[in-house]
Amino acid sequence: MSTIKDVARAARVSIATVSRVVNNDAKVSDKTRASVLKVMADIGYTPNANARALVTQKSSTIGVVIPDLTDPFFASLANGVDQVARQHHMQLLLSTGQISAESELQAINVLIERRCDVMVVHSKKIKAEVLLKLAEKIPGLVLIDRYIAAIAHRCVWLDNEEGGRIAARHLMSLSHQHIAYISSKYEIDDPLTRLKGFTEQLPQQHLTSSPDLIAYEEPNLRGGEIAAQKLLAKGLPFTAIFVYNDAMAIGAISTLEDNGFKVPSDISIIGFDDVLFSRYSRPKLTTLRYPIEQMAKKAALLALQLSKGEVSDEEHKYIPNLVKRESTAIAATTK
Amino acid sequence: MSTIKDVARAARVSIATVSRVVNNDAKVSDKTRASVLKVMADIGYTPNANARALVTQKSSTIGVVIPDLTDPFFASLANGVDQVARQHHMQLLLSTGQISAESELQAINVLIERRCDVMVVHSKKIKAEVLLKLAEKIPGLVLIDRYIAAIAHRCVWLDNEEGGRIAARHLMSLSHQHIAYISSKYEIDDPLTRLKGFTEQLPQQHLTSSPDLIAYEEPNLRGGEIAAQKLLAKGLPFTAIFVYNDAMAIGAISTLEDNGFKVPSDISIIGFDDVLFSRYSRPKLTTLRYPIEQMAKKAALLALQLSKGEVSDEEHKYIPNLVKRESTAIAATTK
DNA sequence: ACGGCAAATGTAAACGTTTTCATTTTTTCC
DNA sequence: GGAAAAAATGAAAACGTTTACATTTGCCGT
Structure with missing residues (x-):
């Protein structure tokens, strides 16, 4: 698969310049931009998201932890998060884990490995204190369908x-x-x-x-x-x-x-x-x-905000109709 | 977030050694392994999957392109792929795109950016010739719910x-x-x-x-x-x-x-x-x-094989019951 | 024609790993 | 006890980007 270097070479510019056109940076002349764009199309260049994530320290990925996709309830949950992800040009990384503390924990861990900084977690079995530690470590983590008083403002739940x-x-x-x-x-x-x-x-x-x-x-x-x-x-x-x-x-x-x-x-x-x-x-x-889909959207939005350091101590309690x-x-x- | 260097420093070994224990490499003494493991637990180290993917050139991710999770048919599809992913210790990367050539193409592109080498694609609108090019570029791409004669052995479809x-x-x-x-x-x-x-x-x-x-x-x-x-x-x-x-x-x-x-x-x-x-x-x-779930599993397995260079010219046609x-x-x- | 400035481009370090190859340490065997 | 072999460890390059900083180019006014 071709890299930024290949493009740079073919377009007779430095990789910095290529990077700039890829990222739509203003500081590049129309002429070179056009020629770089052409080369990219010709050789079929696709930027490597892993390399990008590594250097920028952002994954542009929203993680979701749910037990199972077959259950329409969880499918709706995932769908709600997906909608928010799309709106923000991010991707859905799905981590399934049956309902057991170990499995749920592992699912979250996979997301952490991916350096997912925004995540919506449906966990029933992980102990509150463990979740608290995790929440401390990952500012963009939001719990859905669970209430823990100490992080009430990061829980989206139903009464x-x-x-x-x-x-x-x-x-x-x-x-x-x-x-x-x-x-x-x-x-x-x-x-x-x-x-x-x-x-x-x-x-x-x-x-x-x-x-x-x-x-x-x-x-x-x-x-x-x-x-x-x-x-x-x-x-x-x-x-x-x-x-x-x-x-x-x-x-x-x-x-x-x-x-x-x-x-x-x-x-x-x-x-x-x-x-x-x-x-x-x-x-x-x-x-x-x-209203799980609506709640999931709320949770995703909240996670997004939290990951950017924005905070509010609002509660997110929903009442069934x-x-x-x-x-x-x-x-x-x-x- | 702590890195392999932090672990190496704290454990007074080189990063190579830490890497070896992380990857369960045999060439490390029980004593150092134990001490490294302890340090890892202490400082809460989690390997960075992006860095890993970058150097190993594998993403350990199975990508799925579907229009929408809310439809139970597609949820089953995703679920089938997820099951195979879990079995192989891989993650599900979900890329949704409404049914339009542009949107489907973009969904696939997201997976390519992530250097997803295994993918199950549900595409109705992308032209066959475009799909053919894509298939050529990505050996581990399998089409589900679509038949293109030129790559018949990479299509899992229903009559x-x-x-x-x-x-x-x-x-x-x-x-x-x-x-x-x-x-x-x-x-x-x-x-x-x-x-x-x-x-x-x-x-x-x-x-x-x-x-x-x-x-x-x-x-x-x-x-x-x-x-x-x-x-x-x-x-x-x-x-x-x-x-x-x-x-x-x-x-x-x-x-x-x-x-x-x-x-x-x-x-x-x-x-x-x-x-x-x-x-x-x-x-x-x-x-x-x-039998969409069964077909999805088959497709995922097939994609996995293809990505490893294994080929067979078997057809994968299913008949509804x-x-x-x-x-x-x-x-x-x-x- | 030339200094000065802005715009465009390039250089190189950094991100966090894996892995090859070299080096050091330990074990084995006579 | 010491040489040879085996085992453990380390140094450094590489993966493909972004970005701060340095350098070059082009343009302006005089």
């Missing part, structure tokens, strides 16, 4: 507890008395926090929560199917399910209908996230909107 | 025409006589090729195709909704729709049911792609399986 409360209120307003919860089997905060908000709202209508009406599975379509089966197998009465996320919710609906239950007339379902296809499910899914569609209705027994 | 034929045969076997086609509005080969295969199969049952029964829209959920509305608005009779992709199919079903048509009893729908949520739609979608689920049934009138 899951409030989400749980909203779901509970909605279902109770429809007179549901027995509400099940389908949860993610992973030991991360989100399902717990959502359940907490949900549970603490119940006594308001003199309801209580029952651990028997909770099923834990993989947070995807298949997991939702299985969780619903488990719930059904218990033989306990319930007229509504609050589901950890939309994928599980749709899986659950699938099982329910296959077993002869109508949603929402027999059983109401409320999901979480409002991923793209939730409004196209049958019945259309009632859910809590998690109730999106009423067709999967919830008045409780069956009271109809 | 769309055969897909069209399979869809036609399936629908005809269910006695459908009037079949509409919902197409992508983008001027790329795929929708045309699928339609071609589809159309050429019709005369076998003495059917003919009608341009009036074709609607063109954005290839996503919303586009499917609109396309179905358009079809309905024409007031022409049809009992089945062959839809360009699953997202559109699900959008179409949504519109159809909202307008009082039952799928499949009134109208049968067959999609294309078999994305994850197709089997969770209501009714479950009959579709043609496009019919996945019969619930959205197709015997034509209404013949019931």
Whole structure:
């Protein structure tokens, strides 16, 4: 692959001059600029970004750490960051790592090796104190979907507890008395926090929560199917399910209908996230909107600012919105 | 950020030695290795990948060019490549570019600047001759979802025409006589090729195709909704729709049911792609399986081999599989 | 025609590594 | 104990850029 030297030689100028035309530096005459440009096109020169990054100490790269691209939630996250990257003529460097402290840490490390100075990190398992150290080391690091008080202004997060409360209120307003919860089997905060908000709202209508009406599975379509089966197998009465996320919710609906239950007339379902296809499910899914793409953009922008040394102590807390569609209705027994 | 020199100084050895322990080179005594390792941990040294890439002339990065992460089809593609990257301890560099020759070209260029020697490119709009030049320049470039005869062994593609034929045969076997086609509005080969295969199969049952029964829209959920509305608005009779992709199919079903048509009893729908949520739609979608993730893995592996100079003249053509689920049934009138 | 100044261009150091080759240290063997 | 061989270490060049500083060129006014 040709280098700046090849161009310099062919154009009979110094490499400094070539560098100047590559970088659109003003200090070069129109004549030489034109001839250099021509040579570059002729020999097909492409500047080496690694060499550039080395000397300038900037990577022009935004890093993203997520567990997995297949999950539309994370794809949206990555997409949000990508949009900001494009706007700023930067590139997306993707570092995936399953949800484990070790794997997440390694994913971040890859970005550091690349001297990525702007990064949006989705980490559930790394301990807060470790993250704190990392944040200190890398000014442009922003946490998404996680809250650590000591660096609150560098966290872009959603109030899951409030989400749980909203779901509970909605279902109770429809007179549901027995509400099940389908949860993610992973030991991360989100399902717990959502359940907490949900549970603490119940006594308001003199309801209580029952651990028997909770099923834990993989947070995807298949997991939702299985969780619903488990719930059904218990033989306990319930007229509504609050589901950890939309994928599980749709899986659950699938099982329910296959077993002869109508949603929402027999059983109401409320999901979480409002991923793209939730409004196209049958019945259309009632859910809590998690504006992840918007949050990701915010996080990327914030990371960009921080990397330039700009600071603000604003908080970046988002509240989920109730999106009423067709999967919830008045409780069956009271109809 | 600390460098190899800092480590060398602190450990009282030369940078060559530090480099050796970083790279796990055998030629270093256990004693010095241990002490260097300790120093590295103490001062929190992370090797600079850019410097490394510069001197070794390898980027340890697999590049992917796709239009957009939000589309689950492309997310699966990226995911397949990512899996291979992880297996080979490489990183995913994502370069997105809308579907236009200019944008695609620029996306590829970004990867070249990064000296990405392995890349999986999804390009619909760049002219074959340009791609040929690029392929010549970059041995590790593989095209996915496109076929160019001159570099057939570097293309991983699906036989769309055969897909069209399979869809036609399936629908005809269910006695459908009037079949509409919902197409992508983008001027790329795929929708045309699928339609071609589809159309050429019709005369076998003495059917003919009608341009009036074709609607063109954005290839996503919303586009499917609109396309179905358009079809309905024409007031022409049809009992089945062959839809360009699953997202559109699900959008179409949504519109159809909202307008009082039952799928499949009134109208049968067959999609294309078999994305994850197709089997969770209501009714479950009959579709043609496009094994994109598997193909992406293949493409990544192939690119890896090619970049190492290994060649084979094998072709990499995939045939879509019919996945019969619930959205197709015997034509209404013949019931 | 010439000094002076601005504009254009060039020189060379620096970025942080890897790696070849040379040198030093350690081990082995008689 | 000492020579030879093996193992460990170090010195320095190279990778392809950018950029501060030095030098050359061209132009102006007199």
